[in-house]
Amino acid sequence: MFRFWIVFCLWVQVCAVVCINGCGTSSYVRKPFASHDLPIHHFPSPPGFNAPQQVHITQGDHEGRSMIISWVTPVQPTPNVVTYWEAANPNCIHKQAHAKTTYYRYYNYTSGYIHHATIRRLKYDTQYIYELGKHNETRRFSFTTPPQVGPDVPYTFGVIGDLGQTCDSNQTLEHYVANPKGKAVLFVGDLSYADDHPFHDNRRWDSWGRFVEKSTAYQPWIWTAGNHELDLAPEIGENTPFRPYLHRYYVPYKASQSTSPLWYSIKHASAYIIVLSSYSAYGKYTPQYNWLEQELPKVNRAETPWLIVLLHSPWYNSNNYHYMEGESMRVMFESWFVKHKVDLVFAGHVHSYERSKRISNVKYNITNGLSTPVCDASAPVYITIGDGGNVEGIANNFTEPQPSYSAFREASFGHAILELKNRTHAHYTWHRNHDGEAVAADSTWFYNRYWYPHDEDQLSSSTTMS
Numbered sequence: 172m173f174r175f176w177i178v179f180c181l182w183v184q185v186c187a188v189v190c191i192n193g194c195g196t197s198s199y200v201r202k203p204f205a206s207h208d209l210p211i212h213h214f215p216s217p218p219g220f221n222a223p224q225q226v227h228i229t230q231g232d233h234e235g236r237s238m239i240i241s242w243v244t245p246v247q248p249t250p251n252v253v254t255y256w257e258a259a260n261p262n263c264i265h266k267q268a269h270a271k272t273t274y275y276r277y278y279n280y281t282s283g284y285i286h287h288a289t290i291r292r293l294k295y296d297t298q299y300i301y302e303l304g305k306h307n308e309t310r311r312f313s314f315t316t317p318p319q320v321g322p323d324v325p326y327t328f329g330v331i332g333d334l335g336q337t338c339d340s341n342q343t344l345e346h347y348v349a350n351p352k353g354k355a356v357l358f359v360g361d362l363s364y365a366d367d368h369p370f371h372d373n374r375r376w377d378s379w380g381r382f383v384e385k386s387t388a389y390q391p392w393i394w395t396a397g398n399h400e401l402d403l404a405p406e407i408g409e410n411t412p413f414r415p416y417l418h419r420y421y422v423p424y425k426a427s428q429s430t431s432p433l434w435y436s437i438k439h440a441s442a443y444i445i446v447l448s449s450y451s452a453y454g455k456y457t458p459q460y461n462w463l464e465q466e467l468p469k470v471n472r473a474e475t476p477w478l479i480v481l482l483h484s485p486w487y488n489s490n491n492y493h494y495m496e497g498e499s500m501r502v503m504f505e506s507w508f509v510k511h512k513v514d515l516v517f518a519g520h521v522h523s524y525e526r527s528k529r530i531s532n533v534k535y536n537i538t539n540g541l542s543t544p545v546c547d548a549s550a551p552v553y554i555t556i557g558d559g560g561n562v563e564g565i566a567n568n569f570t571e572p573q574p575s576y577s578a579f580r581e582a583s584f585g586h587a588i589l590e591l592k593n594r595t596h597a598h599y600t601w602h603r604n605h606d607g608e609a610v611a612a613d614s615t616w617f618y619n620r621y622w623y624p625h626d627e628d629q630l631s632s633s634t635t636m637s
């Protein structure tokens with residue numbers, strides 16, 4: 172018996188050491204085959220011939236006192252008004268905001284009327300009720316504004332990427348919705364996967380809008396464009412990139428002096444969030460390059476300690492799928508991220524999950540041979556979370572051996588929860604779909620790079636391997 176306990180204790184110690192240093196490649200094996208998109212009738216329109224549908228909201232200004240309310244009316248362009256009031260004060264005056272209304276054609280498809288109304292001068296951290304439509308087609312929703320920006324304001328984000336509209340997508344979204352912690356979603360691109368259907372069947376953009384409404388109507392989703400938002404199809408006469416996406420998903424890009432909705436920034440509670448476009452020009456002198464160069468020095472870590480970047484194509488990815496596709500953007504911007512001590516970079520694109528150590532690869536200059544990533548306390552953690560569960564299936568072909576920069580990786584679907592506790596600490600969990608939503612398959616503490624730049628690996632990482 173004594174010998175058994177000796178062996179058991181040694182085994183526990185070995186497991187602890189393994190987990191503290193990152194847990195390698197998970198042994199969890201998920202079914203490798205792709206699932207199909209759910210039939211369009213699985214996402215029915217609400218009753219009524221012109222009832223508002225596909226409702227989604229996002230932050231409408233730089234500070235968090237505005238909200239953009241977006242929706243589609245399928246037949247008539249009116250009413251294009253949102254009525255809103257404070258939930259705690261239903262007898263107060265109900266205010267209204269008028270929408271900008273647009274539509275687009277794509278090959279043989281014509282969209283419904285797409286409305287975007289910006290509600291301004293809202294109170295911080297306040298629940299609002301809003302209504303769309305009229306008479307018996309009226310639909311009511313609610314949202315809560317973020318708290319006033321400040322360095323120790325706690326706030327919790329969900330993180331989702333590459334969602335699509337399959338059974339797996341549905342499981343991911345249901346998991347996220349069932350998790351009561353998330354107050355807003357950082358979405359890292361690839362929304363509907365309409366372009367995987369013949370002629371980019373844009374009815375799939377509509378069905379996706381109806382699918383995600385259960386969350387997007389109630390909390391802001393911070394949008395990032397992925398390659399499936401390009402919808403570039405010269406063979407059918409569609410030569411303008413991002414056209415469906417840009418008509419449907421408005422973001423407050425002008426508030427951060429951006430010249431394009433594909434890259435922008437917002438402040439949200441204690442976070443400064445920068446959204447980049449992997450599929451727009453980012454070489455030197457391009458608008459995105461110039462904007463980011465001026466943007467990073469503006470971040471005041473005394474006001475927003477957590478500097479988070481969202482982009483689609485990961486810079487550090489040890490999967491054979493999309494391997495090194497993010498390399499050219501990394502070469503352009505990584506030294507800036509290290510200089511400005513970016514805390515976290517979330518990416519999608521690769522349909523699996525991976526978390527890196529804090530590493531950088533900025534010394535290389537084409538002749539010195541220093542092209543291996545090294546530990547760097549000023550570098551971000553890179554998280555690839557393109558595991559929403561879309562029609563293209565899982566990316567289950569990791570490179571072997573696992574690179575030293577990769578802390579944990581698993582070929583599964585899921586979502587993450589990022590809890591900003593104060594200016595120094597954030598708790599992070601990743602939830603695989605095949606567990607209950609309360610189970611964390613990967614969890615760690617992140618220490619703020621500006622206020623508390625200590626090494627998390629020495630203390631905090633833990634991962635549940637199945």
Ligand SMILES: [Fe+2]
Nearest residue numbers: 361397398520
């Ligand atoms: Fe992608």
